[in-house]
Amino acid sequence: MPTQLSVPTVAGGRFSQLTLQNRFAGIHGLSGTSWKGVRLNCGRHRRSGYRGNSVRAVLVRNPPPAERSRGNLENGSARSVGRDDDFSVGRSRNDAVVSSNGNGGAASRRDGLEFRNPSELVATRIEKKQRAKIVGDQESEAEARAALRAANVAEYDPVRLIQRYSKEPLKVLGRALKVTTTLGAFAISVLIDERRGKINENMRKRAKELRERLTFLGPTFVKIGQGLSTRPDLCPPAYLEELAELQDALPTFPDVEAFACIERELGKPMESMYSAITASPIAAASLGQVYKAQLRSTGEIVAVKVQRPYIEEAVALDFYLLRGICGLVDKYVDVVTSDVVALLDEFARRVYQELNYVQEGRNAIRFGQLYGDRPDVLVPGIYWDYVSAKVLTMEWVDGVKLSEQDTITAQGLDIIKLVDIGIQCSLRQLLEHGYFHADPHPGNLLATPDGKLAFLDFGMMSETPPTARFAIIGHVVHLVNRDYEAMARDYYALDFLEPDVDVSPIVPALKNFFDDVLEATVSELNFKTIVDGLGAVLYKYPFNVPAYYALILRSLTVLEGLALYTDPNFKVLAASYPYFAKRLLTDKNPYLRDALIELLFKDGTFRWNRLENLLVQGRKDSEYRASDVLQPVLDLLLGSGGEELRSLVEREAVRVSEALVVGSAIQSYKSVPQPLRDFIDRGNNVIRIKESEEIEMLALREQVLRIWNLLRSTSGFDPASLQPIVEVLRRSEAQAMGGRIAGSITRRLAARALQQLLKQPTPTPTLTS
Numbered sequence: 001m002p003t004q005l006s007v008p009t010v011a012g013g014r015f016s017q018l019t020l021q022n023r024f025a026g027i028h029g030l031s032g033t034s035w036k037g038v039r040l041n042c043g044r045h046r047r048s049g050y051r052g053n054s055v056r057a058v059l060v061r062n063p064p065p066a067e068r069s070r071g072n073l074e075n076g077s078a079r080s081v082g083r084d085d086d087f088s089v090g091r092s093r094n095d096a097v098v099s100s101n102g103n104g105g106a107a108s109r110r111d112g113l114e115f116r117n118p119s120e121l122v123a124t125r126i127e128k129k130q131r132a133k134i135v136g137d138q139e140s141e142a143e144a145r146a147a148l149r150a151a152n153v154a155e156y157d158p159v160r161l162i163q164r165y166s167k168e169p170l171k172v173l174g175r176a177l178k179v180t181t182t183l184g185a186f187a188i189s190v191l192i193d194e195r196r197g198k199i200n201e202n203m204r205k206r207a208k209e210l211r212e213r214l215t216f217l218g219p220t221f222v223k224i225g226q227g228l229s230t231r232p233d234l235c236p237p238a239y240l241e242e243l244a245e246l247q248d249a250l251p252t253f254p255d256v257e258a259f260a261c262i263e264r265e266l267g268k269p270m271e272s273m274y275s276a277i278t279a280s281p282i283a284a285a286s287l288g289q290v291y292k293a294q295l296r297s298t299g300e301i302v303a304v305k306v307q308r309p310y311i312e313e314a315v316a317l318d319f320y321l322l323r324g325i326c327g328l329v330d331k332y333v334d335v336v337t338s339d340v341v342a343l344l345d346e347f348a349r350r351v352y353q354e355l356n357y358v359q360e361g362r363n364a365i366r367f368g369q370l371y372g373d374r375p376d377v378l379v380p381g382i383y384w385d386y387v388s389a390k391v392l393t394m395e396w397v398d399g400v401k402l403s404e405q406d407t408i409t410a411q412g413l414d415i416i417k418l419v420d421i422g423i424q425c426s427l428r429q430l431l432e433h434g435y436f437h438a439d440p441h442p443g444n445l446l447a448t449p450d451g452k453l454a455f456l457d458f459g460m461m462s463e464t465p466p467t468a469r470f471a472i473i474g475h476v477v478h479l480v481n482r483d484y485e486a487m488a489r490d491y492y493a494l495d496f497l498e499p500d501v502d503v504s505p506i507v508p509a510l511k512n513f514f515d516d517v518l519e520a521t522v523s524e525l526n527f528k529t530i531v532d533g534l535g536a537v538l539y540k541y542p543f544n545v546p547a548y549y550a551l552i553l554r555s556l557t558v559l560e561g562l563a564l565y566t567d568p569n570f571k572v573l574a575a576s577y578p579y580f581a582k583r584l585l586t587d588k589n590p591y592l593r594d595a596l597i598e599l600l601f602k603d604g605t606f607r608w609n610r611l612e613n614l615l616v617q618g619r620k621d622s623e624y625r626a627s628d629v630l631q632p633v634l635d636l637l638l639g640s641g642g643e644e645l646r647s648l649v650e651r652e653a654v655r656v657s658e659a660l661v662v663g664s665a666i667q668s669y670k671s672v673p674q675p676l677r678d679f680i681d682r683g684n685n686v687i688r689i690k691e692s693e694e695i696e697m698l699a700l701r702e703q704v705l706r707i708w709n710l711l712r713s714t715s716g717f718d719p720a721s722l723q724p725i726v727e728v729l730r731r732s733e734a735q736a737m738g739g740r741i742a743g744s745i746t747r748r749l750a751a752r753a754l755q756q757l758l759k760q761p762t763p764t765p766t767l768t769s
């Protein structure tokens with residue numbers, strides 16, 4: 001069956017080879033045939049995420065023969081080429097339009113050398129460093145050139161918008177009519193449904209209608225719809241599902257315009273930059289569409305994102321209009337207490353930032369520096385020589401969207417593991433460095449064939465302020481402790497409440513809600529239940545939830561939602577606990593150390609089970625190190641100002657030592673065969689101790705031994721790593737404490753010995769420090 005082809009004119013003149021890709025029809029038989037003198041190579045499109053059954057064309061410029069042979073030779077060593085199935089169909093396998101990959105080939109040869117001489121090794125390291133520096137310098141120069149290309153990028157300025165559109169009333173009126181009729185018709189349909197009692201029955205239909213109407217209205221409304229699609233607090237599930245489609249199934253714009261934009265923005269002809277590019281986009285998103293291409297200079301496979309034409313004009317007019325409407329709401333609608341204009345301004349500023357792809361490239365680099373070194377996370381690199389405000393060229397990521405769970409499972413990948421990578425990475429983003437991906441919808445998360453999680457789309461990033469990072473961890477501790485007063489106080493640190501707001505009425509509300517839900521342990525709780533519960537509590541009080549907080553909740557609920565498809569019992573909090581445990585056990589930040597103490601010493605008693613739980617959980621975290629666990633705790637114990645804690649620890653140390661000594665004696669005594677035992681104590685119980693006390697002592701002994709074993713068996717535990725602790729123990733305070741503990745234990749044991757001697761039960765002595 002011959003397949004219909006249409007060749008974009010802009011590309012038609014420039015590219016002398018054309019590759020067809022039929023997504024599902026499997027037209028491999030066409031390979032090698034020609035159409036109008038153009039060679040055709042076809043292959044089944046295997047990358048998921050493509051819908052429909054259309055034919056995609058890849059235009060490939062014929063390379064000079066020398067280059068072609070080099071491509072053939074180096075095909076195997078070209079890293080990015082080998083990774084991709086669909087793209088390589090017309091390129092490397094049949095025609096090998098793979099230009100030399102200078103880095104790949106040379107690097108592997110260099111890596112293959114054997115260095116025996118240490119000075120040579122040092123020299124190589126220095127050389128590598130110098131090379132890295134040169135590469136770094138070149139990168140920054142290329143980035144600076146990209147920034148120069150984006151020098152005239154528009155920024156959101158409401159005053160300028162007013163100046164601009166007050167002169168164009170007809171344009172404003174036309175758009176206002178379009179928006180009001182489109183959304184008004186939807187509102188009327190919903191009102192009629194309500195009158196007829198058919199809201200639920202027609203919900204799915206209306207949700208679809210809303211999605212279509214927002215798509216029709218263009219990028220600004222698509223962005224609003226995307227925002228709503230992640231707000232279960234605002235939209236019913238049917239709407240959430242339909243609006244989620246706005247994340248990646250959007251209409252495309254003509255390729256001719258896209259290619260013309262690339263040339264205009266980068267100031268060079270297409271073929272001088274890319275040796276191949278797909279003739280139609282592989283994805284269309286709200287602000288741009290993405291092509292797959294091959295760099296002429298290195299042969300690397302890249303993704304080229306091109307911005308929709310006239311998008312700035314479109315969003316500017318929409319924000320001008322929406323701002324006017326929000327102004328009216330602020331003025332006349334009393335039930336709305338928030339400053340709607342300010343909210344819109346914040347949103348508009350973010351959208352404008354997303355329109356500057358140089359900024360997005362910078363975000364990707366920063367994100368990659370912070371999190372890309374993790375072996376299970378992939379962050380695409382940026383090719384600055386091919387970046388401007390409207391064109392972004394980045395490393396191609398071969399993968400499947402996390403939302404396409406069947407395809408992922410078919411590839412033998414574990415979706416829960418991938419979600420867990422997402423959660424661990426998100427926790428680090430939110431609570432460690434504070435710099436986070438604020439738009440982690442499933443379309444922006446890809447599972448790579450080797451099981452990594454790739455992050456895409458760095459247009460919208462956000463930051464958690466340092467105080468809030470610690471306050472969030474503290475908040476979880478307070479939740480575990482059911483310390484509702486502390487929870488309520490956390491809202492000051494979290495910036496939810498002004499310092500002058502009285503938190504006392506909030507405490508019973510929190511208690512009411514959490515006492516019920518905490519029937520289960522916190523880690524068994526659904527994250528969404530907690531978020532919804534908090535939402536319901538907070539809603540009644542003068543709270544102001546900062547934007548970063550809503551985004552944090554969103555990113556974790558998105559991940560939990562993804563996991564729930566596969567495992568209905570998945571709990572994001574349980575998955576997060578190892579991270580919290582590791583932070584609490586190892587972080588030297590005073591706020592977190594206090595939180596740890598609060599967790600471990602509740603009401604003046606040491607909670608061994610909590611320590612054990614923290615250790616069990618903490619070692620599940622990939623970055624947990626046993627040596628880190630002890631150091632901050634000891635520092636805290638022995639530092640100035642730790643008197644109260646020291647006396648608690650001393651008391652506990654005595655209790656534990658006694659449990660170990662007496663408990664071991666009990667165990668040894670019990671392991672002696674009865675006839676021998678009779679012979680030893682001649683009918684009297686040598687160890688005279690109350691049964692309940694004995695049970696408690698043995699349980700404590702078991703627990704302490706378990707904890708010690710946990711510490712010792714933690715992977716990577718190296719006795720040498722305890723050296724700093726030995727240093728701490730040498731301090732005079734530690735020695736003094738050790739002396740006091742030993743004294744107390746001796747007194748307790750002496751009392752017990754006396755008790756045994758007199759065979760009279762005596763009251764347990766009170767401890768003195």
Ligand SMILES: Nc1ncnc2c1ncn2[C@@H]1O[C@H](COP(=O)(O)OP(=O)(O)OP(=O)(O)O)[C@@H](O)[C@H]1O
Binds near residue numbers: 049284395397457
């Ligand atoms: N580096 C890449 N490698 C492979 N595919 C990519 C890459 N970058 C983007 N894509 C594809 O293009 C789609 C859209 O890209 P992206 O999300 O960056 O665009 P956007 O306009 O910022 O989208 P949004 O509407 O989410 O803001 C992605 O969902 C993905 O399918």
